[in-house]
Amino acid sequence: MHSLWRRLPAEQRRRGAAGLTAWLAPKATHHPMPDAEDGLIIAGEIGRESGLGEGARIMLRACGALGIPASGLQAGLLEGSERPGRTLEDSTAPLILHVNAPTLPAVLLRLGKRFLRQRRIIGYWAWELPVVPPIWRAAAACVHEVWTPSAFSARALEDIAAGRVRVVPHALAAAPVRPSHLDRAAFGLPEDAVVVLVSFSLASSFERKNPLAAIHAFRAAFGNRADRFLLLKISHGGHYPEDMGRLREAIAGVSNIRIEERLFPTADSHALTRCADIVLSLHRSEGFGLVPAEAMQLGRTVVATDWSATAEFLDGECGLPVPYRLVPARDPRGVFEAKGAVWAEADLGGAVQALQRAAGDEALRRQLGEKAAAVVRERFSGEELVAAHWALMRRGLSQRNVA
Structure with a gap:
């Protein structure tokens, strides 16, 4: 059976596994809704360098700064799940799962029915297309609510969780990370050049992040000028050798472009961003856009495709949005595709x-x-997180009073 399973195309295996775990996983009970004890359990890939992991860490830090009682819980497929401690097991605090829908049912199965019983389950999901693929639908029955970091994602998610979607942006400004003291020399960057930074994870889709467009735009804008430098900060490249091969071919023989694959602690990553003059993101779509938002928080100039979630916080007053045209979404990995879905193709001339x-x-x-940093302070203060937590507590109190 295992041999037959491995012969199936990857997309069929992914859908089959997601469907089976969604069928086996416990379903959210809405009538009556479980009580909500004060505080939150923030669960996800807390120890992993990924967008989901960073989102969970941001929420944990923000809760501490905003006075919301919160505990962190490692829960994911790649790193496994912790066995919940007795304190967590005995509480009825809501569980906020920073795990995308296709894998959420499997994570719930790992956490166990005892831990999940009488607990409100909230999926913190982000999706990068206007249409949600079928593989996401089954997981909607496993959560009481969906929180999402952008209105762009919320519009898509409403299709699978109507009336249960709440926009709760990443509270970046509630507990900002202080960059370390590393300077350009520490990262091997030229002191006398304008440095452009492109930062992304290959686990988040080569096609969606669209790094080849960034390379083409930089070369068209500056050629081989020694006073212009492009750094491609790439995570998880070792898992995607074909993608890395395409990138190395695109920069072959170019003296003012370099690839950086080292994983840095968060404070050092922020220091690297601070060392750049310009952060470039010619993405085809973003469910939030942590890299542009964190760059803005550090006062960097951001050049980004003017579509999807980044368009909600980056405009001509605080950055340089790039025109685009919409095209059918085509992802060779099959992850970022859904019937009728589109995404953006950044205008190369506009980027140049x-x-x-x-x-x-x-x-x-x-x-x-300066304007970008002010926008982040205002837009991502954590106000929505406080309101979402209070709404959970208020509903819990209301139910206890009725009882």
Whole structure:
């Protein structure tokens, strides 16, 4: 049986596993809704360098700064799940799972029915297309609510969890990470060049992150100028040798572009971003856009595709949005595809103009960076997280009073 299973295409295996675990996983009981004890259990890939892991860590830090009692719980497929401690088992605090829908049922099975009994389950999900694929639907029955970091994601998720979706952006400004003291020399960056940073994980889809467009735009804008430098900060490249081969071929023989594959602690990653003058993201779609948002928080000039979730916080007053056209979403890995879904193709000429404008005007970069940091302080203060927590507690109190 195992041999036959391995012969199936990867997408069929993925859908089959998701469907089976969704059928086996415990379902959310809405009538009556479980009580909600004060505080939150934040679960996910807390120890892993990934967007989901970072989202869970941001929420944990924000809860501490905002006075919301919270505990962290390792829960994921790649790193496994902790056995919940007795304190967590005995509480009825809501569980916020930073695990995307296709794998959430499997994580629930690992956590066990005893831990989940009489507990409110909330999926913290982000999706990068306007249409949610069928593989996500079954998991909606396993959660009481869905929280999501952007209105863009919320519109798509409403299709599978109507009336149960709440926008709770990443509370970046509630407990900001202080960059370490590492400087350009520590990262091997030239002191006398305008540095452009492209940062992404290959686990998040080569096609969606669209790094080849960033390379083409940089080369068209600056050629081999020694005073212009592009750093490609790439995570998890070792798992995707074909993608890395495409990137190395695209920069072969180019002296002012370099790849950086080392994984850094969060404070050092922020220091690297602070060392850059411009952060470039010619993504095809984002469910939130942590890299652009964190760059804005650090006062960097961000050049990004003017579509999907990043368009909700980046405009011409705080960054340089790049025009685009919508095209059918096509992902060779089959993950970011859904019937009728589209995503953006950034305009290369617009990206070149934005890069040249930002690189040639230090005063403009300073102006945009100051405005960008102010936008992050205002938009991602954690106000929505406080409101979401209070709504959970209020409903719990209401139910106890009725009883």
